[in-house]
Amino acid sequence: MARIKDAEILDGYLVKVTCSTGEIRVIDMKPYLFGPAFEDIFRDINVFRMLKVDPELGAITWPNGVDICPDVLYYNLPAV
Numbered sequence: 001m002a003r004i005k006d007a008e009i010l011d012g013y014l015v016k017v018t019c020s021t022g023e024i025r026v027i028d029m030k031p032y033l034f035g036p037a038f039e040d041i042f043r044d045i046n047v048f049r050m051l052k053v054d055p056e057l058g059a060i061t062w063p064n065g066v067d068i069c070p071d072v073l074y075y076n077l078p079a080v
Helices: 036-043 070-075
Strands: 004-009 014-019 024-028 052-054 059-061
Touching (some): 004 052, 004 059, 004 070, 014 070, 024 070, 059 070
Antiparallel strands (some): 004 014, 014 024, 052 059
């Protein structure tokens, strides 16, 4: 299973992630930020920019406890 090892915010909602496989991908996160749990994250770029990588889960997370499954990010997107 691939996990997210590192995430770097680029511009707007673009994030460059390094996967446990060594692959690097640039992800437009907007399509993943839907539903009530992501409302504040989508609406306020400063809240979005608080994203971190949970080293245990290998997922992108935010301080409010919301996360995005690394499998969703890894298997749905092309490598750069």
